[in-house]
Amino acid sequence: MERFRGGEVPDLVKQFVVYFYRHIRERNIYEIYSMFDSSFHKLSERYFKTTPWPAAEAIAEYVDNDHVFCLLYKEMYFRHLYAKLTPSLDQRIQSWETYCSLFGIILNRNVNMQLPNGWLWQMIDEFIYQFQSFCQYRAKLYQRTPEEIEGLKQCGEVWSPLAVLNYLQTFVDKSDIVAELKRDGGKALAETEGYVDARNGRGSNCLKVLGYFARVGLLRVHCILGDYCGGLQAMEPLDLHNKTGLYTKVTLCHISASYYTGFCYLMMRRYLDAIKVFNQGLVFIARIKQYHSRSSGYDQILQKMEQMYALLALAVALCPAGTKSLEENVQTNLREKHAEKLSKMTRSELPVFDELFTYACPKFITPSLPDYSNPSANISSEAYKLQLKMFLTEIQQQNQLPVLKQYLKLYTSISVSKLADLMGSGTEQLLTLLMCLKHKTSSSGATDFMVDVDGETGEETVQIGDVKIQRNYLDYYSNHISKLKSICSELNAPARQQQSAKSGGW
C-alpha cells in the first residue's frame, strides 16, 4: 500500500493541488466541487487513512504560495483531520485561526473567487461542528493533562460561543441577505444560485451565499444551546415552505434546516408544525437519496433521516391528529420503523420517549467555561441531561391523558363519578385531568367534550362529541387516480433518449 511519509508530497497530491488551484482561479464551479467532494476523499482513502494531509506549507510552492488558496487547503486539511484523527488542542486552535483568517478575508476584502455552494454550506456546517467538538473537549476536564488545562485557560476568544455567533451574524449582516429575502422571497438568489455571471465582471458568490447559510447555522447553534425560539427567529425570513429556495439546491443544508427547525417546534410543543416540517424533510430525502449514494455526505443523510423519523414518532405520539398531514410513504416508513414504539408511547411508557429523544436529539453544549479548579468534573452531558429532563417532564404531565382519551371515545355521555371510577381516581382529580386534556390539546385540535352540571341533581356529566375520525378517502383516491394517470401516460409516451439524471445538486 502506498503511504505518505512525512516530508514528501506524493505526485498525485501535487497534481491534485495544482489542478484544484487552477480550477479555483478559473472559477470552474463544477470541477471545484467534484475535486472537493470526490477526489479529495478518494485521495484521503488512498494516502491518508490514518495520517493528516501534508501541511499547507509543504504544498504552497505548487500553488504560487497563494494565501487564500492555502487557507482553503487548510480548511480541508482540518476537516479531514477532525474526521479521521483526534485533533489536539493546538490543532483545534489552528483550525479556529484558519476560519478567522478565511472569514476575515471574505468579509472585509473584495475576493474574486467563486466557490461551489455545496462547499460554502459545508464550511458553515464544519465550523459549527468544530465549535461543538471544542465545547465537548473542554467540558471533559478529567481527560485533560495539566498542560492542556493551562492551554485551555489561555484560549479566550478561541471557539467561544459569542465569537462563533458573531461570525455567523456578521455574515448575515454584511451580505444584506435579510433585505434581499424580504424583497423577493429569495427568487433571484435561487435563479442564479448566487453565482456571479462571468460576463458581468468579476464578482464573488461567497459573502452572499455564506450570509444565506449562516442563518441555518444560527438556527443550529441556538438549538444546541436550548434557545429554540431564538433559533427560529434567526431563520426568518427564510421560508421552509418555499419549494424553490436556494437551500433546496444544497441537499445537506436542506436536511439540516428541516431537522433543526422541526426539533425547535417539538421542544416548543408546536407538534403539528414539527410534524409538517419533518414530513417535508423526509419526502425530500426520499426523493434525492439515490443521487447521493456515492457522495461524501451519504452517511450523514441517512443518519439525519433516521433521526428525523425518530423525532417524528415522538411528535406523532404527542399529537396523533398530525398523522393526517403525513405523506403516504412517510407514514408507511414511520410505521415500519417505529410501530411498536408508537404503541408503547400511547401507553405512556416513559423509557421509550427517553430512548427516542436520546437517539435523535442534537448534541447539546454547555457554553460556559468549566470550573478549572475542579479538574475531575465532567460536565459534558449536563446540557443534554437538562433538555432531556425538561422534555420528559412534559411527557409525564400528559401521562394519563391517552387512557382518558380512550375512555372518552366509548361514550357520548357519562357521569363524572362513573368515569372517575373507570380511571381509578377521585372525581376532583378527574376534573383536573379533563381540564389538563383540554389545555394540552388545545393547540393541536382539542378533544371534543364538555362538562356540565345537572341543575336539579347537581350531578356533573361529561358530554362527548362524535369523535369518529372521518377518513379522508377523497384525497386518497384522487392522489391515486392522478398517479395512475401519470404512469399510464409515461408508458404510452414514445421512447426518448435517456435523460441524464439531474442530481439534487451541489
Next chain:
Amino acid sequence: MELKGKDRYNPELIPRLEESVDKQISDNTFDLSTNLVLLRMYQFFPDQTNSTVLVKILVKALMQLPGTDFTQCAYLVPQRFQLEEPIANLLTLAQYAECMQFKEFWEVASKCKYLWESIPGFEESIRNFALHAINLTFSQIRKQKLGEILSLTGKDLDALVKERVANSGWQVVGEVVHLGNALKSQIGKSSGSNVLEVSQFGPLMGL
C-alpha cells in the same frame, strides 16, 4: 427593547437588558425574545447571573400561561440554578399549573408570595389562565368548584362572578354557574368534508 443583529450577542448590553425586565414589569408587558437574549448571556457567563432578575423573568414568564414562555425560558437556566430555591419552587408551580392542580398550586404559592411582591398582576394572570382552561372544559360549573380553582371565596368570588355576568355572558342558577360559552353548539360537529372541489375534479378527468 429592540435588538438588531449583533446586539443579541453583545455582553455589554446585559445592564440594559436587565433594565428592560423592570420596564416590562412596570408596563405590564412581556418580551420573550429580549428576555431569552438575557438568559442566554447568563448561560454564557454564569458568574454574571443576577438571580433577582432571573426570578423576575421566570415569574413574568409563568404569567404568560397558557403560552409556553416559561418552559422556553427554563430550557436556558442551568441545572444547578434549577435545583436551588427559589427557582425550584417556580418550577413546582409551573408543574402544578400545567397539570391544572390549582389547589396544590395556591398552597405552594401562598408560601412564596415574596417572589412576586414587586410584580403586579401575578395572581390575576394565573386566574385568567385557570378561567381560560375552565372555559375550554366546562359549559356549567359549580360555584364552589370555581372558587376552589381560583382560590377565591365569599365576597371576592361573588365580585368576580358578578363582573363576568355583566361582561362575559355568565348566568348564575342556584349554585351552578352557566358559562355561556359555545361548547354546547360546537360539540359533535365533525370537521372535514367529502366535497370535491371543481379545481380538484378537472385534473382527475384529464382536463
